[in-house]
Amino acid sequence: MLLEIKNLHAKVEGKEILKGINLNINEGEVHAIMGPNGSGKSTLAQVLAGREDYEITEGEVIYNGKNLLELSPEDRAREGIFLAFQYPVEIPGVSNTNLLKTAMNEIRKYRGQEALDAMEFLTLLKEKMKIVELDQSLINRSVNEGFSGGEKKKNEIFQMAVLEPQLSILDETDSGLDIDALRIVANGITKLKSDKNAIIVVTHYQRLLNYIIPDFVHVLYKGQIIKSGGKDLALELEDKGYDWLKVDKFQVTG
């Protein structure tokens, strides 16, 4: 198993957001996590990536046999975890190329591999840029600075393409995208999918899942997964909303 989340509880500023998450993910799988605003989807994504603002109060996360929660954010990335940010950060003065080169070489060093030379690296970038139809000019610009919403999201998937993670967590990568950008981003993700890696798609909407067909759909509500199902669950949610589940849950626990 690639990732095993057991009874995960997390707090931020004294408030419990995750209240016992259980989730198992195998290589080759795509899991969609859906749910209304404030249900804890983004918190789960950030906690998996190692954001220090969250306090883990209970539970464990095993990734590739390792205790993930003991690893620093950078070591998680070096172990193959990638978070595509809901709001990619602008970093003036740091070029995209510089970020990726440093990241790539730090990851390779961690894995005991040689650093890529400049030519190899540029060839790699060119090849990966095609996946998300990213404009050449953007890669030499400062990270996300002055990028449109769509360009920022493309840039996240471009970074994912370059770093080739084993587990990608896409945090609302589809939100704010127009239909063309959505198609490009979704096709990019589909190209990166293989039987060796897994993807967690955090989303509000079903539309991204028309392109990236999930093996499992989970509904997160008030910090817990209250229902899991196949890809049809997403369609059902699109159709009926979340209210019927909330009632369901109430009846089960009540």
Added chain:
Amino acid sequence: MDKYKNIKESFLNNFKDFENSLNGESKSDFHKIRKQAFNNFYELDFPDRKNEEWRYTNISPLLQQSFSIPNNNIKLDATDLPNHILKGIDAYVMIFVNGKFSAEHSHLENIQKGIKIRCLADCIKNNDKDLLQHFGKYADCKNNIFTSLSTAFTTDGAFITVDDNCVIEKPIYLLFLTKAGNVNIQTQPRNLIVAGKNSQLKVIEHFSSTDNSTYFTNTITEIVAQENAVIDHVKLQEESINAFHIARMEVDQERSSNFTSHLISTGGKLSRNDLTSKFNGEGGEAMLNGLFLIEKDQLFDVHSFIDHAKPNCNSHEHYKGILDDDSHGVFNGKIMVRKDAQKTNAFQENNNILLSTNSLINTKPQLEIFADDVKCSHGATIGQLDNDAKFYLKSRGIGEEASKEILLHAFASDVVNHIKIDAVKNYAEEIITERINERKKES
């Protein structure tokens, strides 16, 4: 009455020795200026922290010292020179060692027509008319004790004049190298730059030391930009960690002239940089950029003053500081928009990164606006490195230290990127990288 009697007496003794060494020159017109300046110095009090201009900068560590006039017979070793920058730069090179021009190490061959690059010592000796016409006219010493002191001991520096309509292709690189060898010496490099109408000129002033001695650099640069002249000035200040550096730059800008200043500094023990740019005519442009990186117990102070005395002038000012350990930074940016200076655009910004809990920055914008149709803005930020940006980098596999390094470079980069001369820009980047790497080694 004056608690700093001792240091004044020591400067008085130095001045007497200095006069005795001058022989015939002590009767010259120039020496009259020095004498007058010394009298001024003796009358004035050293500023304390009750003086608004020195409120955050305590100069008593300087006043507890005493300094001597450097001896002239200093031999340089090949490794004493900053060869990195010298190799990369295609410039007219003037090298001053302990304040004195060294023809041996300088390169003033094949000088383009229309520019005169002279050492001040020669011009003083020859009672040069042009020198006497401009010297001290912009950096007035009447109410400034450090200017008085510097003027009183003025012996050497660069005197650069550019004829009207001359575009000088090569930059002029002035190196003020101190090789004090643990003797507390005082030097007072003095530069005068007069750029004629429609002329263009690039000047670099580089202050450097061969060791960590305690010494006192009290330097003044006066710049005149005649109508439509374009002057680009870079100052690299990397003095000894124990040095006292008091600097003043006065720029007089005539109609439609354009002046740019870049200050890159790793400080000293105590450094103070006063920069004044004054618009004497309409249509002038001034851009002042600066970056300082300080650590340990360093104190770095920059006081800028942009005098919008005439309408339709633009000024942009951006200073950035990176402060570590127990260091203390001061930024005071004064912008005066006088009554007639309508349609003024004046922008000022000061951003600081504090890397330690004990570092301190006092930042103070000071806008005095007497015209009613102007655009002025100012802003100051003080903070740590952006945590969101750091997490973003770390989530890509970049470690804590490397992330910090990247973000510090990014913070510094926009100031450095404004430097137009590649060799100087690269050198500034080297200085910054070295400083950031040093930090890493210590932690």
